[in-house]
Amino acid sequence: SAAIDWAHVRADFPLLTRHVHGKPLIYFDSANTGQKPESVIQAVDDFYRHHNANVSRAVHALGTEATDAYEAARNKLAKFLNVRGDELVLCSGTTFALNLVAYSWALPRLQPGDAIVLTRMEHHANIVPWQLVAQRTGAIIKVAELNERGELDLAHLYSLLTPEVKLLSLTHVSNVLGTVNPVREICREARKRGIVTAIDGSQAAPHRALDVAAIGCDFYAITGHKMSGPTGTGALWARREHLADMPPFIGGGEMIKEVRFEGTVFNDPPHKFEAGTPNIAGFIGLGAAVDYLSALGMHNVEAREQELLAHLNEALSQVDGLRIFGQAREKAAVVSFLVEGAHAHDLATLLDLEGVAIRSGHHCAHPLMQHFGVPATCRASLAFYNTHDEIDAFVAALHKVRKLLG
Numbered sequence: 001s002a003a004i005d006w007a008h009v010r011a012d013f014p015l016l017t018r019h020v021h022g023k024p025l026i027y028f029d030s031a032n033t034g035q036k037p038e039s040v041i042q043a044v045d046d047f048y049r050h051h052n053a054n055v056s057r058a059v060h061a062l063g064t065e066a067t068d069a070y071e072a073a074r075n076k077l078a079k080f081l082n083v084r085g086d087e088l089v090l091c092s093g094t095t096f097a098l099n100l101v102a103y104s105w106a107l108p109r110l111q112p113g114d115a116i117v118l119t120r121m122e123h124h125a126n127i128v129p130w131q132l133v134a135q136r137t138g139a140i141i142k143v144a145e146l147n148e149r150g151e152l153d154l155a156h157l158y159s160l161l162t163p164e165v166k167l168l169s170l171t172h173v174s175n176v177l178g179t180v181n182p183v184r185e186i187c188r189e190a191r192k193r194g195i196v197t198a199i200d201g202s203q204a205a206p207h208r209a210l211d212v213a214a215i216g217c218d219f220y221a222i223t224g225h226k227m228s229g230p231t232g233t234g235a236l237w238a239r240r241e242h243l244a245d246m247p248p249f250i251g252g253g254e255m256i257k258e259v260r261f262e263g264t265v266f267n268d269p270p271h272k273f274e275a276g277t278p279n280i281a282g283f284i285g286l287g288a289a290v291d292y293l294s295a296l297g298m299h300n301v302e303a304r305e306q307e308l309l310a311h312l313n314e315a316l317s318q319v320d321g322l323r324i325f326g327q328a329r330e331k332a333a334v335v336s337f338l339v340e341g342a343h344a345h346d347l348a349t350l351l352d353l354e355g356v357a358i359r360s361g362h363h364c365a366h367p368l369m370q371h372f373g374v375p376a377t378c379r380a381s382l383a384f385y386n387t388h389d390e391i392d393a394f395v396a397a398l399h400k401v402r403k404l405l406g
């Protein structure tokens with residue numbers, strides 16, 4: 001990453017010049033949502049200012065421009081993930097994407113006696129849809145546990161992959177622990193046993209060079225707002241044979257070829273799964289975000305964030321009374337922690353007064369909190385636009401807050 005001027009990169013993000021409570025903002029909550037570069041903000045602005053029209057319906061010039069820009073965004077995202085554009089369903093985010101797999105793929109297929117395997121570190125978005133499907137089909141859910149480092153216990157996971165298991169759904173990167181799961185190896189083991197795999201890529205796509213085709217999964221879900229794009233954008237990649245076999249989950253305009261009251265002929269995938277007017281401006285913004293990240297190079301982004309993580313770990317090791325959750329050998333720039341005797345929310349509130357934005361709470365991962373026996377943690381999550389100085393200021397603020405609370 002030596003060739004990149006990261007201070008220059010940071011200057012592309014207008015929000016990062018803000019102050020809060022009279023202090024320069026230190027934004028360490030990128031796992032929650034990422035900040036947006038000027039080019040993304042401009043792409044959204046430019047669409048509404050100069051091209052705004054609905055997609056696919058109008059033959060007039062603006063309609064064509066809007067449709068072309070929307071489809072161009074799909075193709076940019078497909079290229080970024082190394083998949084085909086016609087296998088990429090655009091939707092509002094990972095939550096929708098995983099529900100699409102649950103309702104269109106799993107619900108019609110699962111039966112009493114079937115099983116779904118999840119892991120202890122899943123976000124609620126990769127738990128609740130499967131519980132809803134399990135309730136309606138009579139399938140059961142089995143959970144792969146973690147080792148003391150907060151990594152998946154692979155031997156335990158593989159021991160769960162018995163013949164009644166139809167689906168394994170797991171996160172690529174934990175939003176709480178930062179643990180990077182060996183999804184390629186895991187998908188290979190599942191595939192050997194005829195088990196379909198879904199990967200929650202929410203926390204992987206913003207931070208790693210992805211080759212979804214090489215992972216060997218059946219479904220891969222992403223959310224745009226964590227990868228420098230607008231909120232309300234995301235995608236589900238699925239193998240073509242699955243998309244062809246899946247009934248639509250949501251019905252309406254845009255997803256049909258012909259509608260009669262006797263019955264409807266659906267459009268081809270991916271459009272079959274994209275009923276109604278989509279977040280057109282949002283996806284054009286996401287296309288700009290993908291251009292931005294691609295220009296940086298995801299290998300450079302990853303190397304930069306690993307450098308920041310090493311600094312953060314080193315600085316935190318000097319803080320007494322700190323409990324850190326998860327010490328995975330392969331880890332994204334996310335650190336969950338608690339200070340002895342302090343409540344997570346008190347800590348986050350005091351840090352906010354110092355200008356530091358971190359998240360405190362359960363991080364939509366109740367089962368993981370139960371595993372650690374805590375109701376909440378604090379989480380500092382970094383992105384390539386953060387700086388070494390911010391890490392030092394954050395740790396200084398942490399020392400100060402510890403004294404206040406101590």
Ligand code: PMP
Nearest residue numbers: 093094095123125175200202223
């Ligand atoms: N899975 C993981 C691992 C996440 O971190 C998140 C966002 N916190 C989601 C799923 C849900 O993403 P969204 O709310 O954008 O649909």
